[in-house]
Amino acid sequence: MKCLCCDRPDPEYSFRVLEVHTLHVRDFDGEKLIQALGEEKVLSVCAACVSEEMRASLFPAGRILRACSGFGGLVLAGLVMTLTLSLRDVMSALRVIGPMAVFVGVSGIAGKVREILKVRRNLEGMSEDGRLKACAWECVMKSAPKKYEDNDITYILIDEAEKLTPEELAMKHNLLPPIASKAYEVMHNVR
Ligand SMILES: [Zn+2]
Numbered sequence: 001m002k003c004l005c006c007d008r009p010d011p012e013y014s015f016r017v018l019e020v021h022t023l024h025v026r027d028f029d030g031e032k033l034i035q036a037l038g039e040e041k042v043l044s045v046c047a048a049c050v051s052e053e054m055r056a057s058l059f060p061a062g063r064i065l066r067a068c069s070g071f072g073g074l075v076l077a078g079l080v081m082t083l084t085l086s087l088r089d090v091m092s093a094l095r096v097i098g099p100m101a102v103f104v105g106v107s108g109i110a111g112k113v114r115e116i117l118k119v120r121r122n123l124e125g126m127s128e129d130g131r132l133k134a135c136a137w138e139c140v141m142k143s144a145p146k147k148y149e150d151n152d153i154t155y156i157l158i159d160e161a162e163k164l165t166p167e168e169l170a171m172k173h174n175l176l177p178p179i180a181s182k183a184y185e186v187m188h189n190v191r
Pocket of ligand 1: 003004005006007008045046047048049050
């Protein structure tokens with residue numbers, strides 16, 4: 001077995017997961033979901049990747065900077081637009097675009113920063129063991145495939161989901177009721 005993130009052999013952290021494939025189909029009645037269970041898999045990551053994830057989450061300056069750079073471009077473009085447009089006599093409808101871009105950029109930055117700091121706060125509240133596990137799961141989720149052809153792939157963490165009823169499974173993982181029952185059966189070996 002190899003680390004899902006860096007291919008290093010014999011990774012230290014492993015998770016049993018059940019894949020869920022979801023296809024969004026649009027027809028006359030709106031959007032429909034077609035869902036099926038995929039394979040049961042073991043996804044693993046190495047200690048080096050986990051400690052890097054932990055460092056980046058607990059000291060998130062780099063992450064915040066990266067989040068800002070995307071939205072920062074938008075703020076800048078908005079500012080330039082606002083300034084140049086107000087110099088000339090343009091239609092007022094056009095003038096709205098610049099400030100709007102600034103607004104979207106600034107709220108984007110604020111939202112991202114809040115999200116990043118929330119992850120840090122959550123980790124700080126955990127035991128060392130829980131923190132490592134949470135970061136390992138985060139690594140897995142970042143690297144695991146999200147798509148198979150047109151299907152979205154999501155993952156049910158078996159050790160955690162085993163304790164849930166089919167209804168709770170459906171809620172937590174956005175499963176259609178028959179798929180939630182099937183997942184429950186697979187996890188509890190009821191056949
Ligand atoms: Zn690794």
